[in-house]
Amino acid sequence: METVVIAGLGLIGGSLARNIHMHQDVHLIGVDQRESTLEYALQHHIIDEAMTSFQEAASKADIILLAAPVSKSVELLLQLDSMDLQKDVLVTDVSSVKGPIFQQAAAMRSGKITFVGGHPMAGSHKQGIEASKAHLFENAIYVMTPVQQATDVHIDRLKQLLSGTKSTFITLTADEHDEMTGVVSHFPHLIASALVQQAKKWEAKHSFLPKLAAGGFRDITRIASSNPGMWQDIFFQNKEKMAVLLDDWIEEMQTFRSLLAEDKSEEIHTYLTDAKNYRDGLEPRKKGAIPGYYDLYVDITDQPGALQKVLAIIADAGLSIVNIQILELREGLTGVLRLSFAEQKMQLKAKGVLEVFGYEVKIQD
Numbered sequence: 001m002e003t004v005v006i007a008g009l010g011l012i013g014g015s016l017a018r019n020i021h022m023h024q025d026v027h028l029i030g031v032d033q034r035e036s037t038l039e040y041a042l043q044h045h046i047i048d049e050a051m052t053s054f055q056e057a058a059s060k061a062d063i064i065l066l067a068a069p070v071s072k073s074v075e076l077l078l079q080l081d082s083m084d085l086q087k088d089v090l091v092t093d094v095s096s097v098k099g100p101i102f103q104q105a106a107a108m109r110s111g112k113i114t115f116v117g118g119h120p121m122a123g124s125h126k127q128g129i130e131a132s133k134a135h136l137f138e139n140a141i142y143v144m145t146p147v148q149q150a151t152d153v154h155i156d157r158l159k160q161l162l163s164g165t166k167s168t169f170i171t172l173t174a175d176e177h178d179e180m181t182g183v184v185s186h187f188p189h190l191i192a193s194a195l196v197q198q199a200k201k202w203e204a205k206h207s208f209l210p211k212l213a214a215g216g217f218r219d220i221t222r223i224a225s226s227n228p229g230m231w232q233d234i235f236f237q238n239k240e241k242m243a244v245l246l247d248d249w250i251e252e253m254q255t256f257r258s259l260l261a262e263d264k265s266e267e268i269h270t271y272l273t274d275a276k277n278y279r280d281g282l283e284p285r286k287k288g289a290i291p292g293y294y295d296l297y298v299d300i301t302d303q304p305g306a307l308q309k310v311l312a313i314i315a316d317a318g319l320s321i322v323n324i325q326i327l328e329l330r331e332g333l334t335g336v337l338r339l340s341f342a343e344q345k346m347q348l349k350a351k352g353v354l355e356v357f358g359y360e361v362k363i364q365d
């Protein structure tokens with residue numbers, strides 16, 4: 001039986017551990033610097049064995065998966081180069097930035113290691129093993145960045161290990177990966193945080209401002225609630241691409257400001273229409289692309305107990321909700337309740353039962 005070591009049992013490492021444990025016949029060793037995380041993983045049968053020493057775990061491994069923060073995974077890979085390992089160890093990672101780890105992998109001198117980088121394009125604003133889920137990567141794009149020496153045999157070995165994730169695997173160079181994730185993942189995180197900072201600044205003038213922050217603001221800033229340590233690390237590791245995107249953005253905003261100042265309403269309409277068409281054309285409901293949850297929009301009235309009634313119907317149907325949000329509910333008017341589910345079949349079942357009770361329910365892409 002092969003031994004798989006996962007170093008870093010947080011949201012991503014924990015989710016992969018759960019998935020591998022469920023689908024593969026391997027001995028799974030978890031390594032983490034936090035004792036409480038290892039205890040949790042053992043108690044919940046996410047791993048077979050826990051170790052605090054990376055070196056001890058690595059010496060037993062056939063496959064090593066690095067799932068610590070990006071800069072820590074680079075350090076762990078460097079440590080592997082001088083360790084006593086089994087023959088032909090496959091090493092992979094899940095880092096959100098691929099350049100630094102790829103450079104380290106290309107500089108490895110140990111002939112025992114083959115590195116095939118990995119990045120599952122799904123996640124959440126939560127952190128830690130408690131938030132991990134075996135199905136987190138279902139339908140997500142899983143990017144692979146193999147080093148030059150890696151063959152199809154190595155890549156297939158990794159795909160086999162991860163086959164239970166039901167992800168779609170693609171291969172990119174580290175540079176292509178970092179440029180594209182810079183655009184669709186890293187830079188949007190900066191913008192979300194910047195919007196929150198802007199609101200915070202304006203609150204000094206209008207203390208009522210946060211109460212006006214309805215669906216739009218909440219939707220676009222969800223990811224500002226992500227793990228600051230992880231994103232600080234990502235921004236620094238992808239510093240050059242971030243700098244280019246910042247220049248690009250500043251130029252774009254200046255253009256928009258000129259259009260407004262010059263009353264170019266046609267151009268602004270075109271700008272917004274282009275963006276709408278592009279956004280509408282993104283594939284819906286694929287985790288990793290745009291939202292990771294399956295949402296239902298339920299029209300409810302602002303009556304005492306209205307929310308409880310909906311929740312009771314959902315609970316009676318044996319369904320669990322991962323998030324609830326009231327998007328607009330003003331006195332006496334109907335409003336929209338957004339219920340998020342982890343799986344599509346739960347979303348559809350909830351729609352069915354609520355409709356039986358006469359609720360107007362919508363699914364929006």
Ligand SMILES: NC(=O)c1ccc[n+]([C@@H]2O[C@H](COP(=O)([O-])OP(=O)(O)OC[C@H]3O[C@@H](n4cnc5c(N)ncnc54)[C@H](O)[C@@H]3O)[C@@H](O)[C@H]2O)c1
Pocket residue numbers: 007008009010011012013031032033034037054067068069070072073094095096097119120121122123124125126127128129227230234
């Ligand atoms: N959160 C996401 O949405 C997401 C998605 C895809 C990839 N990633 C990448 O996955 C990696 C992990 O992110 P996460 O969201 O799971 O973070 P997390 O904070 O939930 O988990 C990180 C874990 O690594 C452990 N750790 C830190 N240093 C370690 C070390 N030296 N040795 C062993 N364990 C160590 C921590 O104790 C923690 O349990 C990062 O590289 C991140 O870029 C994150």
Ligand SMILES: O=C(O)C(=O)C[C@]1(C(=O)O)C=C[C@@H](O)C=C1
Pocket residue numbers: 095096120121122123124125126184185186223226288292
């Ligand atoms: O859904 C989220 O909260 C995420 O931020 C996930 C997300 C992203 O889409 O940007 C974040 C970082 C990753 O490396 C991959 C996915």
